[in-house]
Amino acid sequence: MATQHSRSAARLMMAPAVILLLGWMLVPLTMTLFFSFKKYLPLRGGDLGWVGFDNYVRFVTSSAFWPSVVTTLIIVGGVLAITVVLGVLLAILLNQPMWGQGMVRILVIAPFFVMPTVSALVWKNMFMDPNYGLLAHLWKFFGATPVEWLSQASLPSIVMIVSWQWLPFATLILLTAIQSLDSEQLEAAEMDGAPALKRFGYITLPHLSRAITVVILIQTIFLLSIFAEIFVTTGGAFGTKTLSYLIFQRVLESQNVGLGSAGGVYAIILANIVAIFLMRIVGKNLDA
Template sequence: MAINRFMQQRRRVNTLPLVAPSVLVLLVWMIVPLAMTLWFSVQRYNLLNPTLTGFAGLDNYVYLLNDPALWRAMWNTLVLVGSVLAITVVFGTLLAVLFDQHFPGRWAARLLIIAPFFIMPTVGALIWKNMLMHPVNGIFAWITDLFGLPPVDWFANLPMLSVIIIVSWQWIPFALLILLTAIQSLDNEQKEAARIDGAGPVQMFFYIILPHLRRSISVVVMIETIFFLTIFAEIYVTTSGGPGLATTNLAFLIYIKALLQFDIGAGSAGGVIAIVLANIVAIFLMRTVARTMDS
């Protein structure tokens, strides 16, 4: 009776006053910047010409949609996101299978392979730019010199590939962590049964491990896509969006419009376009993940 009376009292407790402050802070934190972005996107607001003010309507959007830089930035964003996703998922899966095996020093190797994910993007990009990919003093230049080959100026001749390599290096450990955890949840009896039936390593990978990782791969793709749409630090530190617009993605184009050209209206309109595209991608990915979970 005492337990039932205690449970009834618990049900009468109103938890709204406890939850309301946190919910209110989150709403303000999300809605206020969004509302300001929407407001500035329909205003004439250029820091270089403070006298030019007033309601612009859809002029900022029309200006951006007619700007070839927007479409180049969207294409670069698609190439960057798609390439890094493919690299991180493929290498993350292969490394997860490798590090699931027993070998001497496995824990030290796991620690080292995961380390790049905990390095700040700016620091990682600086290391790649000045210590690895530098055409004169970089390690890659020293290696090519050993073979009598000319050094490669990565950020001038292969700028997009350079950014893809740097971002992939940072995010492969994330995919590895998620997929390694998923592999370790695989039932050992299922693997033993497959080995008894004569399945080799290749058959084990394609018919046992890979189907088991399907849900985890979907989650990795969803999370990484959301982050890759906003890649900025790696581009800012290494190429500054160049040469020309070769590595300018949508996030960096917004930075150029708002903080380099001081056109707050156009930059805000670009931000709204980025929000719309990110939500479309997020809805598609969440539905895909939901279908994968249901199946």
């Protein structure tokens, strides 16, 4: 058993990491709250004093605020639906014995290690360019007019790009969960005459519920702050302006740090609301 001395020594050794982590989180949050109550224009007069909740009112009453929130939620929902469904299918496929299984798994997981900016540039120039992209040549081959993806189908394009990047993460988590499934259950069900769909619905899918919950929670946290893909591809045009991009415009393009900080506080509130909602809906699977 751990003694009082050993517990004290453990706390002492953990203290620097805990202090660093708290500072890393609390200092930016405190500064964001501080500037959200001030009118601070770095290139147009600097600190112009306290304005109270004026920045919050201006940001939430902006004509771009609610559309940006809706766009953010649409992208998050679309990416989650695609990555979870395809992740389950890919995980089942990769779990089957095949030649070169290890290499196939590496190739499937590889896109997750590509930087978001690089991924967006590759999709924008190599695949979605209406003149020279691979998809444009495919359309022309079948006699159809190439689609200008980033203007005519902007939101689906963003969802496609982000899904391609996050699908390997979902596949990896779900593949690990499938490999922990007791094969004797599936063999027994097969011997009893249960078809493949029923074995999937009554055995495999319930076993994956906790892994799916983890995928949804982790991806949602990161997807709510999606920025790089939009900055590189559409620049927030054609209805793709998310809340993070709106904050970027207020801070860097409009040089209004106070207004952008108020937007940052709204982003934190939105992230917490979504996280609490998800935890209430699917978080109970973690205790199962």
